[in-house]
Amino acid sequence: MPHEFHKIRRLPPYVFEQVNRRAAELRAEGADIINLGMGNPDLPTPQHIIDKLVETANKPGTNRYSASRGIPGLRRSLANYYQRRFGVTLDKDREVVATLGSKEGFANLAQAMAAPGDVILSPDPSYPIHSFGFLMAGASIRTVPALTAEQYLRGLSHAMKYQQNPRPTAMVLCYPSNPTAEVVSLDFYKEAVAFAKKHELWILSDLAYNEIYFDDPPPSILQVDGAKDVAVETTSMSKTYSMAGWRIGFVAGNERLIAALARVKSYLDYGAYTPIQVAACAALDGPQDCVDEARAIYRSRRDALVESFGRAGWDIPPPAASMFAWAKIPEACNAMSSLEFSLELINGAHVAVSPGTGFGEYGEGYVRIALVENEQRIRQAARNIKKFLAAKSNGADRDAAA
Numbered sequence: 001m002p003h004e005f006h007k008i009r010r011l012p013p014y015v016f017e018q019v020n021r022r023a024a025e026l027r028a029e030g031a032d033i034i035n036l037g038m039g040n041p042d043l044p045t046p047q048h049i050i051d052k053l054v055e056t057a058n059k060p061g062t063n064r065y066s067a068s069r070g071i072p073g074l075r076r077s078l079a080n081y082y083q084r085r086f087g088v089t090l091d092k093d094r095e096v097v098a099t100l101g102s103k104e105g106f107a108n109l110a111q112a113m114a115a116p117g118d119v120i121l122s123p124d125p126s127y128p129i130h131s132f133g134f135l136m137a138g139a140s141i142r143t144v145p146a147l148t149a150e151q152y153l154r155g156l157s158h159a160m161k162y163q164q165n166p167r168p169t170a171m172v173l174c175y176p177s178n179p180t181a182e183v184v185s186l187d188f189y190k191e192a193v194a195f196a197k198k199h200e201l202w203i204l205s206d207l208a209y210n211e212i213y214f215d216d217p218p219p220s221i222l223q224v225d226g227a228k229d230v231a232v233e234t235t236s237m238s239k240t241y242s243m244a245g246w247r248i249g250f251v252a253g254n255e256r257l258i259a260a261l262a263r264v265k266s267y268l269d270y271g272a273y274t275p276i277q278v279a280a281c282a283a284l285d286g287p288q289d290c291v292d293e294a295r296a297i298y299r300s301r302r303d304a305l306v307e308s309f310g311r312a313g314w315d316i317p318p319p320a321a322s323m324f325a326w327a328k329i330p331e332a333c334n335a336m337s338s339l340e341f342s343l344e345l346i347n348g349a350h351v352a353v354s355p356g357t358g359f360g361e362y363g364e365g366y367v368r369i370a371l372v373e374n375e376q377r378i379r380q381a382a383r384n385i386k387k388f389l390a391a392k393s394n395g396a397d398r399d400a401a402a
Contacts (some may be wrong), residue, residue: 014128022343066277099249127174167200212240302319308378354369
């Protein structure tokens with residue numbers, strides 16, 4: 001018998017686990033770890049959403065199997081959100097599927113549309129599921145450098161020119177970007193849609209951070225005329241409403257891809273717990289001041305991070321959106337790999353970050369820092385890091401003198 005299953009062999013090591021495991025070991029020893037690694041929102045779910053969950057859970061019959069593609073009311077709520085926010089009209093029955101978070105939606109979409117041997121164009125660096133979902137479906141990934149949106153567009157053209165056999169079938173977008181926090185304009189999406197139509201590609205656009213922004217509101221690819229001919233978009237309740245553990249997301253757009261996803265899901269799940277879906281309707285349809293408040297908190301945390309880490313000797317470019325900052329490894333440690341630095345940082349400063357190499361080859365030399373601790377904890381992290389960097393600099397000076 002083989003020692004490892006085929007699909008498991010195709011998956012690269014999950015480098016974040018090494019940092020997570022070390023954090024757990026240090027906590028067990030009594031260390032106070034400031035975890036700025038995983039993008040796990042610490043803000044509470046707004047009370048009116050919780051109240052709707054409890055109210056619905058107390059009703060007879062809501063404990064039964066739900067609808068795999070989402071209850072009609074939830075799909076209607078998402079369609080109404082797109083109309084309000086983007087001016088995009090969606091058919092709730094043919095162009096929307098509710099998913100168990102956007103990650104599950106993306107992975108099952110890959111299962112629905114990809115065949116062994118298909119080639120998918122994916123940004124690098126990028127959120128792991130953008131590649132791993134297709135790898136698990138049997139497809140092959142051609143990564144395209146994506147430290148900037150312009151670099152990614154240029155790289156896509158190069159990939160299509162030199163990837164002749166087999167020709168790619170789909171391309172992935174993610175803006176606001178996880179991990180780089182970069183945002184794009186509607187003009188970028190217009191170019192992407194035109195490119196996809198020219199080369200007969202599907203587009204999978206990840207819009208999980210669309211409401212966590214600090215300048216102009218990020219657009220949706222579905223705002224582009226004709227985008228629904230080639231594109232679907234995943235969104236999530238996790239970050240906007242601090243509902244990460246509730247596992248509610250959506251895929252919206254191209255009718256053919258939505259139908260394929262709905263069919264795959266019908267074999268795999270019965271949908272989220274009905275009271276959770278009803279509560280998600282309350283989130284989308286209810287007052288949005290809670291979203292404004294969360295956005296303001298993330299902005300304050302971003303500003304505290306940039307200011308305090310800068311004073312500690314680590315310059316952090318201020319992100320325009322998302323709950324992440326993307327930063328080069330500080331100069332005193334730039335001889336280390338991103339994984340080595342992340343492990344050194346958690347050992348020496350008790351601060352956890354995500355190594356850039358976990359997001360792809362072009363993430364090497366960077367780390368992702370999540371805004372998931374309050375300002376006081378962020379400033380404490382900066383104080384710890386200042387001591388850590390000073391020790392590293394002094395050590396380097398001693399080595400040079402020797």
